[in-house]
Amino acid sequence: EVKLVESGGGFVQPGRSLRLSCRTSGFTFGNFGVSWIRQAPGKGLEWVGFIRSNVYGATTEYAANVKGRFTISRDDSVGIAYLQMNSLKTEDTATYFCARDVDYSPSHVDYWGQGVRVTVSS
Amino acid sequence: DIVLTQSPESLAVSLGEGATITCKSNQSLLYPSHNKNYLAWYQQRPGQPPSLLISWASTRESGVPDRFSGSGSGTDFTLTISSLQTEDVAVYYCQQSYSTPLTFGQGTRLEIK
Numbered sequence: 001e002v003k004l005v006e007s008g009g010g011f012v013q014p015g016r017s018l019r020l021s022c023r024t025s026g027f028t029f030g031n032f033g034v035s036w037i038r039q040a041p042g043k044g045l046e047w048v049g050f051i052r053s054n055v056y057g058a059t060t061e062y063a064a065n066v067k068g069r070f071t072i073s074r075d076d077s078v079g080i081a082y083l084q085m086n087s088l089k090t091e092d093t094a095t096y097f098c099a100r101d102v103d104y105s106p107s108h109v110d111y112w113g114q115g116v117r118v119t120v121s122s
Numbered sequence: 123d124i125v126l127t128q129s130p131e132s133l134a135v136s137l138g139e140g141a142t143i144t145c146k147s148n149q150s151l152l153y154p155s156h157n158k159n160y161l162a163w164y165q166q167r168p169g170q171p172p173s174l175l176i177s178w179a180s181t182r183e184s185g186v187p188d189r190f191s192g193s194g195s196g197t198d199f200t201l202t203i204s205s206l207q208t209e210d211v212a213v214y215y216c217q218q219s220y221s222t223p224l225t226f227g228q229g230t231r232l233e234i235k
Contacts, residue, residue, distance in 0.1 A: 035224075044215065044226055044227075044228050044229045045164075045166075045172065045215055045217070045226040045229075046226070047223055047224040047225065047226070050222075050224075061222050061223075063223045064223065097171055097172075102177070103219075105219075106219060106222050106224050107160070107219040108162035108174060108177050108217060108219055109174065110174050110177075110183070112171040112172055112173065113171065114171055115171055
């Protein structure tokens, strides 16, 4: 069974950092890209960024409003993807989902984690 | 950025009746060389993460009931539910992967009348 489980969320003050983890199981993690997608309270879905598999250099792409502040990485030896979030802003408050991408470039996603809540507030 | 506009924003349908949600893109999502439309549909039930229903505009995912169907090409797409069931109460989103940043429609809330 394919599973993705996010962790690392919580309450943080503006300007601080937080690192989310996405632990995977049930598939060969190294063969897939991973997207991070967020959802502000009561709002719609927003794509945050994507990391390719190591076969494609583990290169990343980001939404403009997080580029330079957020970094996605992966550790294929343990099947985990990370979202490092720096210089957090109140507008980053959301539930963050990691999801398995179906293609080598950012595409649609076929499996989602349950999500982890991040609250940025003073 | 590609903008996806869904309509309606909310919809109330009687059990057993059909429902149609549209998604319009401000540019074509068809890659002619691939002959694919880079458009997917997701369902998000209350308190749950989204789940993939339809990919490439019209390919139903494994395990998705056949009352769900997707159609359209280029800039205009439709998600149709042929006979509404209680478990279909959800918010539905379209998403394009033609170019980054990937973008989603604003969502359509489907309720039982």
